[in-house]
Amino acid sequence: MKFIQKFTEERFARSAAKFLKVACYFVICVFVLCMALSFMGRQTFSLHTSTESFPRAIYAEEDHAPLSRGPTVHMSDDIHVWTWDSDQIALTTHIGLSLMYAVQMVPMIFAFWFLSRLFSNIQGGQIFTEQNASCLLYYGLLEFSVAVFVPFLKLLICWLTNLASDNRMSIATGQDMISMLIPSIASIVAAYIIHYGVHLQDEVDHTL
Numbered sequence: 001m002k003f004i005q006k007f008t009e010e011r012f013a014r015s016a017a018k019f020l021k022v023a024c025y026f027v028i029c030v031f032v033l034c035m036a037l038s039f040m041g042r043q044t045f046s047l048h049t050s051t052e053s054f055p056r057a058i059y060a061e062e063d064h065a066p067l068s069r070g071p072t073v074h075m076s077d078d079i080h081v082w083t084w085d086s087d088q089i090a091l092t093t094h095i096g097l098s099l100m101y102a103v104q105m106v107p108m109i110f111a112f113w114f115l116s117r118l119f120s121n122i123q124g125g126q127i128f129t130e131q132n133a134s135c136l137l138y139y140g141l142l143e144f145s146v147a148v149f150v151p152f153l154k155l156l157i158c159w160l161t162n163l164a165s166d167n168r169m170s171i172a173t174g175q176d177m178i179s180m181l182i183p184s185i186a187s188i189v190a191a192y193i194i195h196y197g198v199h200l201q202d203e204v205d206h207t208l
Helices: 002-007 010-039 091-123 130-148 150-164 177-207
Strands: 045-048 053-057 078-082 168-172
Touching: 010 091, 078 091, 091 130, 091 150, 091 168, 130 150, 130 177, 150 168
Parallel strands: 045 078
Antiparallel strands: 045 053, 078 168
């Protein structure tokens, strides 16, 4: 019991909140860097040419099976590109790949920014506030949108890319839906609890 109480002390909670705030900033920087690598053509996918297949090809290199190619990024989605007879990856295909990566990363960047605001408030001793409830709500809604709506956006981008490109691209997405839905719903519920607590506190203050 004393061990649990030690971890619930205000001093420890503020220190943990400060660490988590910095961690959120770090994650945001990593997401921005990954998006830059994607637009630079360093996003991996499965490539199928007229003669060979490459499981981790990238747009930025002509040799798609090097031993070492430097930093690359990839999505959990299963993406395949067919070049038919040209054996060349079209620019429109590269743009489509980058857009599919961006529609997942941009909401996550904003989600972790709201989470960093939450930890910043906790570090400052502000716990049950409307701002914290809003930050948790926005974080949960953004995570929910990434889990539920972003897969459909990726499918739409893939379809539009196939219309505009000589290549053909396919994507199997939505594998992380359940694992992202649970924390997003938990955040929305926690936001409601904080909002309800603030509302009750206001009623008590006005009664007194």
